[in-house]
Amino acid sequence: MSKPLVSILVPFKNTDAFIAECLDSILNQSYSNWEAIFVDDHSDDDSYTIVERYAEKDTRINVHKNEHSGIIDALKTAYQHSSGTYITRMDSDDIMTPIRLETMVTNLEIYGRKHLAVGQVKYFRADGLSDGFARYEKWLNSLTVEGKNYSEIYKECVIPSPCWMLHRKDFEACGGFNSNVYPEDYDLAFRFYKANYICIPCDKVLLYWRDYSTRTSRTHEHYAENSFLDLKVHYFLELNYDASRPLAIWGAGHKGKTLAKILLKENIPFFWICDNPKKIGKHIYDQELYNFDYLAELQHPQSIVTVANSKAQKEITRYFESQKMQSMVDYFFFC
Incomplete structure (x- = not known):
């Protein structure tokens, strides 16, 4: 054969x-x-x-x-x-x-x-x-x-x-x-x-x-960071985003801000959370930033995490797991 x-x-x-x-x-x-x-x-x-x-x-x-x-x-x-x-x-x-x-x-x-x-x-x-x-x-x-x-x-x-x-x-x-x-x-x-x-x-x-x-x-x-983020958002909105659920962004660094701008341009509503005391309560792009525990007030949310620090990612993952949330269903790491 x-x-x-x-x-x-x-x-x-x-x-x-x-x-x-x-x-x-x-x-x-x-x-x-x-x-x-x-x-x-x-x-x-x-x-x-x-x-x-x-x-x-x-x-x-x-x-x-x-x-x-x-x-x-x-x-x-x-x-x-x-x-x-x-x-x-x-x-x-x-x-x-x-x-x-x-x-x-x-x-x-x-x-x-x-x-x-x-x-x-x-x-x-x-x-x-x-x-x-x-x-x-x-x-x-x-x-x-x-x-x-x-x-x-x-x-x-x-x-x-x-x-x-x-x-x-x-x-x-x-x-x-x-x-x-x-x-x-x-x-x-x-x-x-x-x-x-x-x-x-x-x-x-x-x-x-x-x-x-x-x-x-x-x-x-073509291989710049923004090109990758645009692509991620495009496929997330097509394949994994559930418009019936509130969406939260974790992190207000450079990638978090870029993601926020993309979502605003696409008219996708979201809540913005972070752990930086200097940013919590402030507004960026007219969006208020909340402490991470604000997530508990949202009804069955989805989360996009833009926090790059590996230690912080592990802590965030543990938090999601404690809330019985599933990766690629309830939360998504974008970095």
């Missing part, structure tokens, strides 16, 4: 320092029935030439030019040239572990349609990894090992963009790369969540995720 074809979609732009390592990691896969479709998003370095050289030696590698501009259009172009039963994405500056494709295909063949294969990730950086990325890696892997990625989807992107795979029909059913919303990886993760595709638990590292100062996710305006 022949093995299903996997389409690996790889947009790239000016990554000639790393793209050969990416290509080598694909060639070194234990699973051999794949096609790698690289799309050059107007590089002005040697990236295209490097991929072209590999394509001349292995017909499973194809390279195309992006007619338009941007990673979304590059992904659309790659998908148009794909024909695999399973679809996955790869970033041209990252490295697959040798078992990545085999592990994901095996999991999808076992669990079937409406499932999403994900894997553990390992960040690396030439001059040492920051504490922030180390915490993100640990947090993301703790969700992936149990397949509970959606349980904290409003915190950060819970599906690593270069480390997922699903059936072609499922990919198309949730819109594929047809959305023009940035950040495109987070938007896609929300659409997986909306479609109720179940994440398959995985305890194996399947991707080495490279970090460096000029990485797109660090420098492009």
